[in-house]
Amino acid sequence: MIIKDKINKVITDMKPSGIRKFFDLVAQMPEAISLGVGEPDFVTPWHIRDAGIYSLEKGHTYYTSNSGLASLREEICNYLDRRFNLKYNYKNEVLVTVGGSEAIDLTIRALISNGDEVLIPQPSFVCYVPCVQMAGGVPVPIVTKEEDNFKLTPEALKKAITPKTKLLVLPYPNNPTGAIMTYDELKAIVDVLKDTDIFVMSDEIYAELTYGTKHRSIAEFPEMRDRTILVSGFSKAYAMTGWRLGYVCAHPDIIAPLTKIHQYAIMSSPTVSQYAALEAVKKGDNDIDAMVSEYNYRRKVIFEAFNQIGLECFEPLGAFYVFPSIKSTGMKSNDFCENLLKEQKVAVVPGDAFGESGEGYIRCSYAYSIEAINRALDRIDKFVSSHK
Ligand SMILES: Cc1ncc(COP(=O)(O)O)c(C=O)c1O
Numbered sequence: 001m002i003i004k005d006k007i008n009k010v011i012t013d014m015k016p017s018g019i020r021k022f023f024d025l026v027a028q029m030p031e032a033i034s035l036g037v038g039e040p041d042f043v044t045p046w047h048i049r050d051a052g053i054y055s056l057e058k059g060h061t062y063y064t065s066n067s068g069l070a071s072l073r074e075e076i077c078n079y080l081d082r083r084f085n086l087k088y089n090y091k092n093e094v095l096v097t098v099g100g101s102e103a104i105d106l107t108i109r110a111l112i113s114n115g116d117e118v119l120i121p122q123p124s125f126v127c128y129v130p131c132v133q134m135a136g137g138v139p140v141p142i143v144t145k146e147e148d149n150f151k152l153t154p155e156a157l158k159k160a161i162t163p164k165t166k167l168l169v170l171p172y173p174n175n176p177t178g179a180i181m182t183y184d185e186l187k188a189i190v191d192v193l194k195d196t197d198i199f200v201m202s203d204e205i206y207a208e209l210t211y212g213t214k215h216r217s218i219a220e221f222p223e224m225r226d227r228t229i230l231v232s233g234f235s236k237a238y239a240m241t242g243w244r245l246g247y248v249c250a251h252p253d254i255i256a257p258l259t260k261i262h263q264y265a266i267m268s269s270p271t272v273s274q275y276a277a278l279e280a281v282k283k284g285d286n287d288i289d290a291m292v293s294e295y296n297y298r299r300k301v302i303f304e305a306f307n308q309i310g311l312e313c314f315e316p317l318g319a320f321y322v323f324p325s326i327k328s329t330g331m332k333s334n335d336f337c338e339n340l341l342k343e344q345k346v347a348v349v350p351g352d353a354f355g356e357s358g359e360g361y362i363r364c365s366y367a368y369s370i371e372a373i374n375r376a377l378d379r380i381d382k383f384v385s386s387h388k
Contacts, residue, residue, distance in 0.1 A: 010133055017126045018353025022337065026347040033376045034347040035364040038175055038321065040239035045287040048238060048280045055275030064271050066263040067255075068096025068247070072278045076247055079281040084207065086219055086230070092252040095259050096245065096269045096277075100205040100233035102262070103248035105131050107201050107229045108167070110257040112137035116166035121152045122355030123323070124171040125203065129355075137166070143357040146314055146325065150179035154188040161192075167199045170218055173206035176354045176363035177323040178299075178316020183216045190221045200228045205246070206319040208237035208288050211296045213317055219249075226251045234273075236319075237288050238280045243273040295320050298366040298373055305377045306364075309384050320367040323351065327360045329387055336362060343386070344379035 004012070019036070026034050043049075067073060073090035080086040088094055097103040104127055112118060112135040120128045122141045132139040142160045144150045152170070170189075172181045181189070193200065200218055207215040219228040233246025248258060280287075302322050306313040311324040326336045333350035340346050351358030366373055 010136075014130050014133060019126060019349050021353075022341075022347050022349055025341060029341070029345060029347075032341065032345040032347050033372055033379070035366070035368055035373065035376050036347040036349050038365050038367065039241045040236065040291065040320075040367045041369055042239040042291055044238060044240050044243070044276070045280075045284065048240070048276050048284060048287075051279030052243070052272045052276035055272055060271055060275060062271060064096075064268045064274055066259055066268055067094070068269055069274045069278065072096060072274050072281070073247075075278055075281045076249075080230075080249065083285075084215065084217055084220075086217055086249070088249045089252075093249055093255055095248050095255050095262060096274060097233070097247055097262065098266055098269050099235060099244045100203065100231050100246035101127060102266065103231040103233070103246050103258075104128065104201070104203065106258040106261050107231065107248060107254075108132055108135050108137070109261055110254070111167055111199060111229075115164060117162060117164040119157070119160050119165060119168045119198075120355075121156075121169065121171060123150070123174075123176055123351060123358035123361070124169070124354055125175045126353060128169050128171070138164070140165070141355055141357070143355075144177075144179070145357075149314060150174060150177040150323070151181055151185055152189060154192045157189060157192050161196065161198070165196070165198050167201055168193070170200050170202040172202075172204075173210060173215065173318025175206065175319050176321045176349070176351065176358065176361075177314065178319050178321050179314075180210055180213060180215065180318040182213065183220075186216060186218050186221070190218065190224055194223045198227075200224060201231060202228055203231045205231065205233050205236055207232060209292060209295060209320060210318045211292070211299060211316075215318070229254055234277050234280055237291075238277075238284050239291065240273075240276070240280065243270070243276055245269055245273040245277045295366060298368075298370055301370065302364065302366045302373055302377065305381075309377070309381045311362075311380075311384065320365055322364050322366065323358075323361050324364070325361055329384060331387070333359055333362060339387075340380065340383050344383045346376045346379045346383070348380075 351361030
């Protein structure tokens with residue numbers, strides 16, 4: 001028997017993540033500087049870690065309810081109301097998940113079946129397309145352009161809609177471009193959607209990380225509230241990637257089927273992480289402010305440096321990535337990244353890892369120390385000069 005031939009063909013045909021490939025290369029090169037990974041360099045604030053430790057001391061080592069601790073769900077709702085003016089009922093409109101990643105997977109699995117089309121603005125996070133494929137749906141990329149500041153435009157959305165469109169992924173603040181959508185820009189999207197039956201999965205995992213402009217959610221619009229599935233989590237805003245905790249908020253008729261899948265696949269999210277997250281949503285606002293202020297400083301440094309180096313860069317207003325164009329070098333994204341790693345030992349991610357339309361760009365994370373960023377920028381400058 002050839003085991004490989006027995007594997008589900010959808011999985012066999014799926015491309016491995018382009019981010020992971022560079023991650024693996026860097027792991028074999030300890031002297032390399034990485035701007036490759038989308039994860040805060042900060043350790044989780046102490047009072048949040050302490051709450052996790054204390055929960056273990058108290059013996060909270062059991063499953064929680066499938067939906068997550070009621071106290072955590074209640075505080076998530078208080079937090080969303082306080083920070084983003086979003087109103088959810090903790091009893092039946094919130095599910096605590098294993099990272100935003102599980103929330104995305106559950107949403108797509110619950111809504112999508114054979115042949116349903118899912119609109120995915122790209123460049124965007126790597127998991128949307130494979131999740132849609134695993135659910136038997138059809139991913140339909142919508143190219144967002146640098147001249148539109150990588151925002152989803154109502155014209156592009158209108159063009160992509162067909163009678164089979166079931167779901168729009170709204171990935172803002174955006175990984176990898178750092179683009180955000182303002183209230184007026186969301187309003188234009190709502191005007192296109194309001195007379196359709198299309199659902200929106202709004203991935204707002206970077207909602208807290210915006211610079212100068214407060215994040216707005218499409219769920220604020222009354223006509224969208226009941227068909228928006230809001231995905232968020234603790235990884236980015238609170239530097240809690242390893243705790244694996246996220247959540248999803250939506251109408252009770254959407255949360256119920258998501259909870260059904262979660263109940264069979266996961267049971268309940270990690271209990272220790274839920275206690276830590278409870279402390280984070282209750283008392284972590286100042287931690288977020290401090291980290292955002294540091295990211296903002298790094299953002300300005302890296303944005304200006306890329307433009308000086310001659311790699312034109314759109315100004316990111318959210319998340320912690322810059323997405324400079326490398327078209328002036330004449331290299332393909334993948335060649336640029338491989339050569340940069342070989343010649344100058346700096347790891348960044350090729351833009352096409354986030355969809356074909358990312359070709360001609362690279363993603364650099366500024367969730368690294370300013371020293372690492374400056375050293376990497378010097379080396380990138382040398383690399384670009386040597387290839388003129
Ligand atoms: C846009 C976006 N959504 C969701 C996630 C998933 O985050 P997590 O599963 O750690 O909450 C990430 C992680 O990089 C991301 O960039």
